[in-house]
Amino acid sequence: MRISNRLKCISEFVEDNDKIIDIGCDHALLDIYLMNNKNNINLIASDIHEGAIKNAKKNISKHALLDKIDLRLGDGLNVINENEVDTIIIAGMGYYSIEKILSNSEKMNKIKKIIVQSNTDVVKLRKFIIKLGYKIEDELLVKDKDIIYTIIKFTLGKEKYSYEEIYFGPKILSKKDDLFLEYYNKKLLKYENLLLQLPKYEIKNILHHKHLIRIIKKELSK
Ligand SMILES: C[S@@+](CC[C@H](N)C(=O)[O-])C[C@H]1O[C@@H](n2cnc3c(N)ncnc32)[C@H](O)[C@@H]1O
Structure with a gap:
């Protein structure tokens, strides 16, 4: 299956055995790709819009994965129960939606890893997730249809960052590639x-x- 460069890069931050929720799955293309390319993952794909869930179901069914990907309709982390998830993926949303979703402190309790691609305010996003008690494990810039996106993997932990590291991203700054x-x-x-x-x-x-x-x-x- 072909997926966009952006989604492919997001998938590279997922590891075997992760217990994932992909919040705002929309078409579920990322989830189908993950299920076919990672080992032993648990995967909940959720969306707040019924139309998106219908679309996702159609795509997941085409790939015969309905029994493997757990589709749920609802707002952010409200759709998960305790211990179901240790990894959150949120991609393709604006910063304020992401901030609202991750502010659900009760449901964030067991989250070890956050893989995130915000369409806006990446600097605010870094500051906010670091304040929640996570550090930047990896990050990269990716170009897709002429747009350059930032994808970040946060894991639980504390690390101090300079102003420049928060602004550019510590890993992006140390790689400093052509993008x-x-x-x-x-x-x-x-x-x-x-x-x-x-x-x-x-x-x-x-x-x-x-x-x-x-x-x-x-x-x-x-
Ligand atoms: C632009 S799409 C991104 C789809 C996919 N994640 C990607 O990166 O290609 C954003 C999706 O997030 C969903 N969404 C927005 N707010 C949400 C929330 N609070 N909880 C769950 N889904 C949400 C929208 O319905 C939409 O399907």
Whole structure:
């Protein structure tokens, strides 16, 4: 089965024996791929929308996996019971939806690993999940249909990070591959253009973007 580059990279952070919930599974393409490529995983695929669950069921049935993937309709972590899950996957949602879902502290009790791809505010996402008691185990940038996404694997634990590590991502910063250069060269251009357009009274915003431009330039020149 063919899946997108983004979903394939997410799947690479899943390990054999994980007890997973994929929250917001939609089409369930990732779940079908995981079930066919990982050993001994338990997999709950959930979505808040009935239409998505119907679509997922159709796809899962085509691959004869209805008895292996546990499909559930509902909001975030509300669909799981104690001890069913140790790994959360959330991909393709915005930061505030992800924050809301992971704020269900009672259900987060047994979660050892969070694999996450947010469509927005990756810096806020790092800060938030680190505050919940997780560290960044691995992360990467991936390009899919001309969009560059950040995928992060958090595991339980404490680690201190510098401002730059939170901003760029500690593992992404240490790899600094071609995608990093592409992504931050584009961001630099965007922020420089923005600075030209910001009205003078937006002092806080101007200073913030000047600061970002400085740290991006510094990393690009290293
Ligand atoms: C853009 S799709 C992403 C699908 C897939 N995870 C991916 O990355 O390709 C987002 C999905 O999340 C679901 N969703 C949004 N909020 C949710 C919540 N609170 N609980 C469960 N599912 C949710 C939506 O119904 C939608 O199907």
